[in-house]
Amino acid sequence: MPHRSGRHFLQIPGPTNVPDRVLRAIDRATIDHRGPDFGRLGLEIFEGLKAVFQTAQPVVIFPASGTGAWEAALVNTLSPGDRVLMFETGHFASLWNKMATKLGVSVELVPTDWRRGIDPAAVEAKLKEDKQRQIKAVCVVHNETSTGCLSPVAEIRKAIDRAGHPALLMVDTISSLASTDYRHDEWGVDVTVGGAQKGLMLPPGMSFNAISDKALAANKTSKLTKSFWAWDEMLTMNKVGFFPYTPATQMLQGLVVSIEMLHEEGLDNVFARHGRLAEATRRAIKAWGLDIICRDPKYYSPTITAVLLPEGHDAEAFRALALEQFNISYGASFGRFTGKMFRIGHLGDVNDAMMLGGLAATEMALALANIPHKKGGVQAAMDYLVSQHGSAAKQAAE
Numbered sequence: 001m002p003h004r005s006g007r008h009f010l011q012i013p014g015p016t017n018v019p020d021r022v023l024r025a026i027d028r029a030t031i032d033h034r035g036p037d038f039g040r041l042g043l044e045i046f047e048g049l050k051a052v053f054q055t056a057q058p059v060v061i062f063p064a065s066g067t068g069a070w071e072a073a074l075v076n077t078l079s080p081g082d083r084v085l086m087f088e089t090g091h092f093a094s095l096w097n098k099m100a101t102k103l104g105v106s107v108e109l110v111p112t113d114w115r116r117g118i119d120p121a122a123v124e125a126k127l128k129e130d131k132q133r134q135i136k137a138v139c140v141v142h143n144e145t146s147t148g149c150l151s152p153v154a155e156i157r158k159a160i161d162r163a164g165h166p167a168l169l170m171v172d173t174i175s176s177l178a179s180t181d182y183r184h185d186e187w188g189v190d191v192t193v194g195g196a197q198k199g200l201m202l203p204p205g206m207s208f209n210a211i212s213d214k215a216l217a218a219n220k221t222s223k224l225t226k227s228f229w230a231w232d233e234m235l236t237m238n239k240v241g242f243f244p245y246t247p248a249t250q251m252l253q254g255l256v257v258s259i260e261m262l263h264e265e266g267l268d269n270v271f272a273r274h275g276r277l278a279e280a281t282r283r284a285i286k287a288w289g290l291d292i293i294c295r296d297p298k299y300y301s302p303t304i305t306a307v308l309l310p311e312g313h314d315a316e317a318f319r320a321l322a323l324e325q326f327n328i329s330y331g332a333s334f335g336r337f338t339g340k341m342f343r344i345g346h347l348g349d350v351n352d353a354m355m356l357g358g359l360a361a362t363e364m365a366l367a368l369a370n371i372p373h374k375k376g377g378v379q380a381a382m383d384y385l386v387s388q389h390g391s392a393a394k395q396a397a398e
């Protein structure tokens, strides 16, 4: 592959751009993972992660991609044959279902058209039907990365409570954590699954479980086979900043810096920035006259927007052309939308000007690929961003 000048526009919904400051932290020499410096690093990380998950409860870290943390959530809380309720919001919800089924859990998968988030009323209805209280867990993908639909976790919690059902609530926040408001404790989530490579701006390869007391109690009786993923030894060693097996030292050195950066910006500002970039992206897409996969604005994702191409246009060919001509990558298409959509990521270490660069490349690629669209998407995004900065500037002056 010949050199392409300038920075690549990594407009996929994760792994995201790793900031130079995090790269420099990862670049440091290896330290002894049983030594005092590591212990201090570990304790700082476990404390820092609590603020990110908005929890006072423990967060365990696995040297694995997000899929590992999915497995850890299931095997630590459930027993063979346990019933679990899942919602097929898209590709990732389908994969979690597939994993649970392989592990010997009995999943009821509620279908959707992949164009909306979970309706809390459907959760309530399903749980009310379960008179014997056999459902042990409700598993929710907070932000369905394959479609750009966000499910309302706080409302789902209320729906479970209205049904008076004791099921655990497990939530996958792999593409929402540290990008949009998420409250493990306040929303009564029992296991939150997180990943390093999106809002936390780290390379892939590290993932998390935030664990409630109720999940810890379920762990005591759960019978699914677990060893590498077992929480108990992790939690014991984590209390003093260490791990039961060799941790991903350099990744943890990066994590401490990424948490620091999130706090320097302020989590509320991080969430507002993601909301702003998402809205700018949607305004561009609407100005182009193209359809957003997520049909209902109440489910719009703050981190990824999937764009449906007009009938007869191949999204994979479009992605290849955009990469070749403008050095930009979009998320691929999955399942029922294979070849029909491309996904624009707007999460992690990205600012307004970077986003506009990505949208400008997209508008040019649409023209070059002869995809019917109107001009002016980038202008619409710019107008929106200016209006947001304008109101912020006015507020600061008052």
Ligand SMILES: Cc1ncc(COP(=O)(O)O)c(C=O)c1O
Pocket (backbone or CB within 6 Å): 014, 065, 066, 067, 068, 092, 141, 143, 144, 145, 146, 172, 173, 174, 175, 195, 204
């Ligand atoms: C919502 C969601 N869940 C789970 C996963 C799987 O994580 P990983 O690919 O890191 O194993 C992803 C990956 O993008 C995801 O977006």
